[in-house]
Amino acid sequence: MAPPALDLTHSTHAKMMVIPPRLNLRRAASYTGSSTHEKAPLSSTSSRFNFNHLLFSPPPSPGLPALVPRPKKSPVAPRPSRVFRLFGWFLSLLAFLLVAKAGVKHFGDVPVVDWALGTQEEYEMVGQDELPEFPTPIAVTDRRGRSKWTVSIPPSYNFPLSTKEYTDICAKCHEVANHVRDLHGKSSPSQKASLNYYYEDPYFLDVTEAEERGLLPGAQDTARRISSRSQESHLPVCESTLTFVLETPDAGLGTTLMMLWMAYGLAQKEKRAFFIDDSRWAYGEYTGIFKTPPIPNCQPPPRHEMLPCPRQARHLVVSAATSKETFGNSFANEYEIRKKRDQDREKPMFDLARTGYEALFRLNHDDHSYVTSRIIELRGKAKAPLGHKQDGTVVGVHVRHGDQHPFEYQYRGAYIPLNMYADRAREIIEDIHNTSAPSGGENVVAKKHSFTVIASDDPEVYDSEEFKRSPRAQEMIKLAAKSQVPQPEQDRSVMHKFVEETFGWEGGFFATMFWNLGRAGINSDGAAASMPVAPSAETTRLRSYIGRAYLMDLAILAHGSDALICTISATGCRLMAVMMGWEKAIDHGDWVNIDGNYQWAGLTPVS
Incomplete structure (x- = not known):
């Protein structure tokens, strides 16, 4: 069957318009894409492709704009640049979250760990999944809203802590104590109470008590270690101790020695067993200069129970880093006779140092023998003739x-x-x-x-x-x-290696x-x-x-x-x-x- 013929007899256009050849117009569809005919794809071998569009701009098409906007074709796959941008944003967000988590973990001002108090002395951690991995005071709260605080030192942490760590712990102890006091609606202690050297914070839990209540880990391991050591040495663990750490950023020996003597006298007054740690002393081993100090008839506690603050801790650590805590204004207020204005007001502090001197200033055998003989020699020169x-x-x-x-x-x-x-x-x-x-x-x-x-x-x-x-x-x-x-004598006519x-x-x-x-x-x-x-x-x-x-x-x-x-x-x-x-x-x-x-x-x- 033949296709129907195109009948133009009834066309609305009586005449056809012929475009003058001088205009030399191109098809509008080549530039605007408004043609309804499907265009063949361009390629490097297509005869329709040329570089004329790079040399001049064609005149506008005489065709009328479309009344209906052309539908946009959604790409089947996202552009690679968009994928890379999304991936980059994801990595940046992940890195930010990790950094923020680390910052909160290590630099939190007052770490808070909630604990629940059961009817049968059962406790569980409900505020945080784990304790901080560094030494710091923490606040704990029971189900009734009662808050207390303690100091957490990981049992595997090195001892002694650095001077900076001891300083930071003492500073944070004041912060967390005030925080817990605020939770109880209590105001800060009065000036008289703050100057009381033996003031006891009712909201402080010692490490041993915190372990017994399940607030701090390691209670069973600690008991096992204590039992093992007690069987070996047949000595019980000391009930209360004071450990002096011989480490200071000060190169001089005088200040350390004065604090050592006063700390010993303080320990005797407070009935604490006294120990010395010289593991990081700048002058070497303590027994290289002095004789062995008096040994208590008990064993030192686990190291993570030795705290630099507060003063009421059962096992206290004293060093140059904690000197303000131990020998600060409250200490002076306690061991000075304020009513007297003469030298006698310093006598209680002098007596503490004298107690430490008499017990600890025992030079090693060689030095002691020399000092004794030298004193006899000098006194002999001053002796009057017969x-x-x-x-x-x-x-x-x-x-x-x-x-x-x-x-x-x-x-x-x-x-x-x-x-x-x-x-x-x-x-x-x-x-x-x-x-x-x-x-x-x-x-x-x-x-x-x-x-x-x-x-x-x-x-x-x-x-x-x-x-x-x-x-x-x-x-x-x-x-x-x-x-x-x-100075070694050298031949100046010969070049020698540089010697400082x-x-x-x-x-x-x-x-x-x-x-x-x-x-x-x-x-x-x-x-x-x-x-x-x-x-x-x-x-x-x-x-x-x-x-x-x-x-x-x-x-x-x-x-x-x-x-x-x-x-x-x-x-x-x-x-x-x-x-x-x-x-x-x-x-x-x-x-x-x-x-x-x-x-x-x-x-x-x-x-």
């Missing part, structure tokens, strides 16, 4: 230089002049041996046998005009000056020099650079020598002198007052401070 009853006077002089400057305002940027020590020593000898007294003949002889004994951290003091004729306190261990170190310049102790004891002992070069930031790194055996040996020399100086001056001159800004000066005893040093006035009008105090001198 036929005379009055012996000479030995005046000890302790000069501290280095990085310790005086309290006296005019000398704060330098040191007390040496002539002030020498002049005061002569005054003391003149006062004791007054030649104008009735027994002038005896005083003249005794005065001739009087002399000064010098000890200093600065080798140049021994060679000064004021003290070059004065014997040293001890000559067993000396801090050498640069001029005293032998020799350093001595001129100027006194400096922390930078101490921390860099045993190193190839000097680091200006010695403490920061060397503290995290375990010292070598040679470095530890050198540091131990310095500590031994310092302690022998103190012992000989304190016990071998009739009077002692020093500057209270140096902790060694205050230590020697304790070693001399209250009656001799304070009551009799044989301990003489020439650094301002300051009275004795354990850690902070009082004007």
Whole structure:
């Protein structure tokens, strides 16, 4: 059957419009795509493809715009750029959530762990899935809304904690205690209560009690370890302890020694067993300098039960990092006689330090033997000849230089002049041996046998005009000056390998020099650079020598002198007052401070 013919006789257009050839128009469909005919795809081999559109823009099409917008074709698959963007956003969100979780986990101000109290002493953790993996105080709450707090230290955590960790825990203890107090609707303690050294927080739970209630893990393991150790040593675990950690960022030995003595006296007063930890002491092992301290008749507790705060904890840790907690304002308020304005108000604190000194200051065998013989030798030089009853006077002089400057305002940027020590020593000898007294003949002889004994951290003091004729306190261990170190002779005509310049102790004891002992070069930031790194055996040996020399100086001056001159800004000066005893040093006035009008105090001198 033939297709129907196209009949144009009834067309609405009587005539056909012919486009003039000068216009040279292209089909509109080539540019606008408005043609209803399907276009063939373009390819590199298509004859319809050309580069004319890159050279000029065609004139607008004369065709009319479509009345109905063309439907958009949805792509079958998303463009690769969109996929990559979505994937990138997903990764960014995931990373943000992980960082936020870690931040909340490690830097939360007050970690809160809820616990439920059953009718039969059954507890369960309902606030958090797990305890923090780092030492921190935490708040706990029961089903009735009663809140308490404790300190969580993972049982597997290293002991002792770092000084920064102890400082952070003590700071957070105050925060979490206030937080729990607010939950109970209680206000902060009054000023009188806050200054009470033995104030007990009713909302604090000790570690042992928290483990028994199931608030802290490890109660069964702890009991098992305690039982095992008790069977081995046949000693029970101490009911209450105080452990002193011999670690401080301070290179000096004096402050640590003063706190050690006071901590021991405090432990005896509070009936706590006393232990010493020297695992990270800058001067090496404690028994390398002192004899073994008194051993309690019980065992130390598990290490995670030893807390730096609060003071009411059964097992307390004391170190330089917790000095404000242990020896702060409340301690001074408790152990000072505030009603008195004279030196006697410091006597209770002095007595604590004296108790620690008598129990702990026992030098090792070699050093003790040398100190004893040296004191006998010095006293022998002061002994009067036969036929005379009055012996000479030995005046000890302790000069501290280095990085310790005086309290006296005019000398704060330098040191007390040496002539002030020498002049005061002569005054003391003149006062004791007054030649104008009735027994002038005896005083003249005794005065001739009087002399000064010098000890200093600065080798140049021994060679000064004021003290070059004065014997040293001890000559067993000396801090050498640069001029005293032998220099190897080398042939200057031959090139040699560079050797760093020799350093001595001129100027006194400096922390930078101490921390860099045993190193190839000097680091200006010695403490920061060397503290995290375990010292070598040679470095530890050198540091131990310095500590031994310092302690022998103190012992000989304190016990071998009739009077002692020093500057209270140096902790060694205050230590020697304790070693001399209250009656001799304070009551009799044989301990003489020439650094301002300051009275004795354990850690902070009082004007």
